[in-house]
Amino acid sequence: xxxxxxxxxxxxxxxxxxxxxxxxxxxxxxxxxxxxxxxxxxxxxxxxxxxxxxxxxxxxxxxxxxxxxxxxxxxxxxxxxxxxxxxxxxxxxxxxxxxxxxxxxxxxxxxxxxxxxxxxxxxxxxxxxxxxxxxxxxxxxxxxxxxxxxxxxxxxxxxxxxxxxxxxxxxxxxxxxxxxxxxxxxxxxxxxxxxxxxxxxxxxxxxxxxxxxxxxxxxxxxxxxxxxxxxxxxxxxxxxxxxxxxxxxxxxxxxxxxxxxxxxxxxxxxxxxxxxxxxxxxxxxxxxxxxxxxxxxxxxxxxxxxxxxxxxxxxxxxxxxxxxxxxxxxxxxxxxxxxxxxxxxxxxxxxxxxxxxxxxxxxxxxxxxxxxxxxxxxxxxxxxxxxxxxxxxxxxxxxxxxxxxxxxxxxxxxxxxxxxxxxxxxxxxxxxxxxxxxxxxxxxxxxxxxxxxxxxxxxxxxxxxxxxxxxxxxxxxxx
Amino acid sequence: xxxxxxxxxxxxxxxxxxxxxxxxxxxxxxxxxxxxxxxxxxxxxxxxxxxxxxxxxxxxxxxxxxxxxxxxxxxxxxxxxxxxxxxxxxxxxxxxxxxxxxxxxxxxxxxxxxxxxxxxxxxxxxxxxxxxxxxxxxxxxxxxxxxxxxxxxxxxxxxxxxxxxxxxxxxxxxxxxxxxxxxxxxxxxxxxxxxxxxxxxxxxxxxxxxxxxxxx
Numbered sequence: 001x002x003x004x005x006x007x008x009x010x011x012x013x014x015x016x017x018x019x020x021x022x023x024x025x026x027x028x029x030x031x032x033x034x035x036x037x038x039x040x041x042x043x044x045x046x047x048x049x050x051x052x053x054x055x056x057x058x059x060x061x062x063x064x065x066x067x068x069x070x071x072x073x074x075x076x077x078x079x080x081x082x083x084x085x086x087x088x089x090x091x092x093x094x095x096x097x098x099x100x101x102x103x104x105x106x107x108x109x110x111x112x113x114x115x116x117x118x119x120x121x122x123x124x125x126x127x128x129x130x131x132x133x134x135x136x137x138x139x140x141x142x143x144x145x146x147x148x149x150x151x152x153x154x155x156x157x158x159x160x161x162x163x164x165x166x167x168x169x170x171x172x173x174x175x176x177x178x179x180x181x182x183x184x185x186x187x188x189x190x191x192x193x194x195x196x197x198x199x200x201x202x203x204x205x206x207x208x209x210x211x212x213x214x215x216x217x218x219x220x221x222x223x224x225x226x227x228x229x230x231x232x233x234x235x236x237x238x239x240x241x242x243x244x245x246x247x248x249x250x251x252x253x254x255x256x257x258x259x260x261x262x263x264x265x266x267x268x269x270x271x272x273x274x275x276x277x278x279x280x281x282x283x284x285x286x287x288x289x290x291x292x293x294x295x296x297x298x299x300x301x302x303x304x305x306x307x308x309x310x311x312x313x314x315x316x317x318x319x320x321x322x323x324x325x326x327x328x329x330x331x332x333x334x335x336x337x338x339x340x341x342x343x344x345x346x347x348x349x350x351x352x353x354x355x356x357x358x359x360x361x362x363x364x365x366x367x368x369x370x371x372x373x374x375x376x377x378x379x380x381x382x383x384x385x386x387x388x389x390x391x392x393x394x395x396x397x398x399x400x401x402x403x404x405x406x407x408x409x410x411x412x413x414x415x416x417x418x419x420x421x422x423x424x425x426x427x428x429x430x431x432x433x434x435x436x437x438x439x440x441x442x443x444x445x446x447x448x449x450x451x452x453x454x455x456x457x458x459x460x461x462x463x464x465x466x467x468x469x470x471x472x473x474x475x476x477x478x479x
Numbered sequence: 480x481x482x483x484x485x486x487x488x489x490x491x492x493x494x495x496x497x498x499x500x501x502x503x504x505x506x507x508x509x510x511x512x513x514x515x516x517x518x519x520x521x522x523x524x525x526x527x528x529x530x531x532x533x534x535x536x537x538x539x540x541x542x543x544x545x546x547x548x549x550x551x552x553x554x555x556x557x558x559x560x561x562x563x564x565x566x567x568x569x570x571x572x573x574x575x576x577x578x579x580x581x582x583x584x585x586x587x588x589x590x591x592x593x594x595x596x597x598x599x600x601x602x603x604x605x606x607x608x609x610x611x612x613x614x615x616x617x618x619x620x621x622x623x624x625x626x627x628x629x630x631x632x633x634x635x636x637x638x639x640x641x642x643x644x645x646x647x648x649x650x651x652x653x654x655x656x657x658x659x660x661x662x663x664x665x666x667x668x669x670x671x672x673x674x675x676x677x678x679x680x681x682x683x684x685x686x687x688x689x690x691x692x693x694x695x
Contacts, residue, residue, distance in 0.1 A: 044569055045661075066567040068504040075568070078505045078539040082565040388636040390600060420601050420635040420661065457600055457664040 008086065011035040013355055015115065016080040017055075019091030020070055021409040022428060023327070024051035027089050030348035032058055036355075039083040041067045041076070045419045050409035070094050073101055080112055087113035087355060096324035099123035115354035117302040117323045124298060125321040129182070129220070135318045138297055140290040143225065143309065143317045149182035149218025153203065159221045160199045167223060170313060176224035179203055181210035189213060192224055225309055225317070229253045229479050230261075231268040231284075233291040233306045234332045236346065238353040241299030245363045246288050247332045247346065253479075254472045256386040262465060263472050264328040264374045266335050270477045273436040277479070278314020287316045294321070303329070303350045312479065325350055330407065330430050331374040339365045371439040373431045373476065375469045377408075377452070379424040382468035388424045389463040391456030392417045396426070399449040403442055405430040426452070426464070436477065443473050481592045483683050487690060490584055494694075498550055498575045504568045506539035508561045515557045519548040519575060535572050552577035578694040585687050589653055592680060593670030594646050598662040602635035604642070605658070619651040624671055631668065649673040652680065 014037040017027045024040055028051070031038040039062060040055035047066075055064040062083040067075040071094060080088060088105050095101040102119035105112045116122065125131050132147045144166050150156045160177050167175035174194065179202050181189030189209050193202050203219060211217040230252045237244035249268030252261045268287075269280035291306035305322040325347060333344040338361055353359055379389040393416045398406060408427035410416050418424050431446055433439025447470050454462035502508070511533040513519070519532035531548035538544070556574035579587075598604065606614060607629055613622050624630060624644045631642040653670035656662050672680050 065505065066569055068568040072504065074540045074542070075504055078565070082505070387638065390635060422636075424636065 007356055010352065010355060010357070011037075013037070013087055013113075014039060014083065014085045015351065016076060016083070016085040016088045016112075017041065017051075017091070018070070018076050018088050019094055019096075020046055020422070021049055021051055022407050022425065023091040023325075025054050025409055026330075026347050026407060027091060027351075028054055028058055030345055030351055033345060033348050034352060036351065038063060039079060039085055040064050041070070041079055043067060043069060043421075045421050048411070048416060049419075050411055053411070073104065077104075077108065081110055085112060087115055087351075089115040089351065089354075090324065092324050092327060097122060097126055097322070099126060113355060115302070115351055116325075117300060117304060121298055121300060122323045125304075125323050128320055131318070131321055134297070135290075135294060138290075138293055140294060141315065141317050143222050143319070145178075145222030146220050149216070150221060151218055153200070156203050156219060156221055157199060160193070160203075161196065163221065163223045164196050170311070170315075176226065178220075178222045178224040179206045180220050180222070181206055181214060181216075182218035182220050183210060183214035183216040225311060227312050228309045229268075230255070230319075231287060231308045231310050231316070232326075233288050233308070234329065234346070235291055235295050235300060235304045235306060236349060236353070236359065237295055237300045237302065237304075238359040239301045239356050240358065241301040242296075243359065243362065244292055244295040244300055245359065245361075245366060246292060247336050247344075247366065248368055249284050249288065250328060250332055251477055252328065254476070256380075256382070258386060260386075261328065262376050262378070263469060263476070264331050265476050266331045266372045267368065268477075269479075270371065270436045274477055276314070277312055280314075283310055283314050283316055290316070290318065294318075302354055303346060310479075327376070327428065328374050330405065330428065331372040334372040334405065334430050334432050335368050335370050337367045337369055340367070342369070370432055370434045371436055373433075373439050373443045373473070375429045375431070375443065375447070376425060376465075377427040377429060377450075377469075378465050379418055379426055379454075379462060380465055381463045382465050386465075389456070390418050390420055390424065391454050391460075391462060393426070393452070393454040393462065395451050395453045397451045398429075398446065401442070401446065403432045404446055405432075440473055440476060444470060447473070481588070481683075483588070483686055486588055486591060487584075487687070490579065490587060494579050495552075496550075496577045496579060496583070497555070498552065498577050499571050500534055500546065500548065500573045500575065502537055502546070502566055502568060502570045502572060503544070504537070504539060505566065506537035506544065507563065507565050508535050508537055508572065510535045510557070510559060510562055510572075513554060513557065515554050517554045519552060519554060521548055521550040521552075537566075546572065548575055550575060550577045579691075580693055581687055581691050584691050585684055586653070588683055588687065589670055589680070590667070592676075592683060593652050593672055594649065595655075595667035596644060596646055596669050596671060597665050598633075598656075598668050599642070599664060600633065600635065601661060601663050602633045603659060604656050604662055604668055605632045605634065606630065607632060607641070614651075614654075619654050619669075622651045623674075624649060624651060624669075646671060647673050650677070 017024050017040045042052045065079045090096040099119045099122040102114040105114045132142045135142045144163050163177050164175050177193040193199050207217045232250050234247040251265045251268040254263040271280040287308045305326050307319045309317045329346045333346045336344045381387045396412050431443045521531040523529045535546045536543045552575040555576040625648040628644045629641050630644040632639050633642045649671040651669050652672040655667045
């Protein structure tokens with residue numbers, strides 16, 4: 001095990017917070033809770049961000065460094081050494097799922113702990129095809145189709161035929177098969193097939209495209225699922241890798257047109273309040289069990305999220321595993337209790353177990369209470385393809401409530417210029433209610449009381465997704 | 480029209496520019512063998528292929544990065560207190576008092592004489608492919624612009640939108656943005672010279688070429 005080092009108590013560690021904005025702030029606060037020192041970084045563009053201010057407030061000696069870029073690993077390592085850090089927390093995005101970075105951190109001369117799964121696990125689960133193969137070997141359902149690149153036309157046709165047949169058996173009206181270049185990415189070299197007779201010509205086109213573009217003619221064939229809910233399971237495991245637990249499920253089906261999450265709900269379904277065309281309790285139980293089975297198999301040793309597609313028939317398919325803390329971890333923490341105690345902080349748990357502490361509790365100790373909604377407040381125009389909006393924010397206030405948690409890096413007491421280098425995420429608002437109705441009512445109340453105004457350089461008013469979130473609240477957890 | 484003699488006199492009264500040499504990234508600083516008051520050189524050679532005077536070396540993760548003077552001049556400030564210390568990105572190492580060159584004087588005067596088309600937002604800017612091709616093939620002077628013409632692409636937050644030119648018709652005389660560089664709202668992107676003023680502008684350039692003597 002790479003991270004097996006001699007045991008150092010938490011308060012003798014120092015963590016490099018290798019991220020920005022909201023997540024950097026949550027990591028710093030978690031460090032303070034644990035009594036662990038930290039060092040934060042920022043770029044010239046980001047000097048007005050709340051994470052810089054918080055680092056000055058909470059940080060001790062050598063706790064804030066200006067760097068040239070968050071994407072430069074040399075910069076992070078140099079700061080870690082200069083500040084005397086013992087561990088690196090990558091947050092989400094940037095280096096969070098980069099196994100090469102995680103490996104470098106743990107294997108360099110001055111070794112550091114990577115607060116995340118060990119690099120081998122990131123490498124194993126970061127590869128979607130590999131994850132799919134692993135899932136199948138454990139009888140975990142995955143999207144029907146190939147689990148390796150196909151190079152043979154006859155084999156490709158055989159797979160496409162079974163995928164079409166499978167959908168007919170499922171009673172799907174318009175079966176769709178997806179053909180994609182195995183080496184592709186970012187939406188390049190993907191085509192849908194509506195008609196089995198068209199398959200061969202599409203297959204050849206994609207194969208030739210892949211050979212030209214990626215010098216690899218391998219092609220993947222999958223079922224294209226159009227009518228589904230996006231669920232996920234929060235897994236937490238300590239460095240022993242032997243006893244992973246789950247912190248419940250989340251429903252992340254409300255997304256932008258570019259398939260980015262905008263609203264997350266925990267738990268994943270609400271069968272006591274809404275009726276579903278399938279046994280929702282059973283689906284939630286199944287995806288949790290499948291996720292834990294896989295986590296145990298690979299010896300998963302930090303926090304991670306198993307992402308699932310659930311069809312209208314109630315069939316779950318594993319989509320991918322995110323080997324990092326996610327934006328929406330807070331909504332799961334909000335409804336969770338450990339031995340009856342609330343106020344769970346999954347980021348603090350991640351750091352604690354990442355530094356080698358045992359988890360200290362089992363699944364039986366974790367209970368859930370009520371329902372949480374997380375709203376992602378973003379400066380964007382939902383009516384125009386969610387185009388990001390840039391400008392300065394003049395007023396950003398909300399009414400404090402006992403059931404509301406606001407996570408934001410946007411200062412509320414001075415104007416803030418949205419940096420153009422990053423996505424214009426402004427805040428995460430987590431609302432809790434004892435049941436679906438109460439959570440929805442409180443969510444709407446929060447959105448109604450929110451004041452968010454600003455202007456851009458040409459004097460046009462700020463655009464945000466607040467109205468989109470309001471209308472979306474109505475359809476939470478409905479399928 | 481601009482009174483060129485007045486402007487030239489103004490510049491002659493203040494013929495220097497202070498250039499701050501900053502660290503491009505973090506690292507440990509080792510100064511070269513230079514002192515305050517030393518003369519330094521900028522890049523030299525036909526294609527500026529020889530770097531300027533070495534100011535310091537910045538070492539990070541065992542990679543030494545030489546930091547050279549970008550222009551010639553005299554070291555007016557040298558932060559020797561940073562010797563051997565780990566510094567942040569963007570830390571000032573030295574200030575060079577740089578005597579203005581002909582090209583720079585031209586640049587100053589052109590910014591006063593040309594119509595400057597400003598950046599509407601902080602973003603990265605690129606010429607549209609057609610215009611870009613033309614500029615590469617000959618030079619910016621060959622591109623005529625007119626009101627409403629689709630001239631630039633504004634790129635920010637991973638999205639690109641076309642930007643239309645507005646202002647007097649003319650040719651692009653100067654380009655003020657670099658590839659992949661963020662430009663602040665209000666900063667000029669291009670300097671445009673109306674067709675009928677072209678002789679006058681060329682006259683100005685002529686005068687600078689003859690009247691401005693470069694110092695060593």
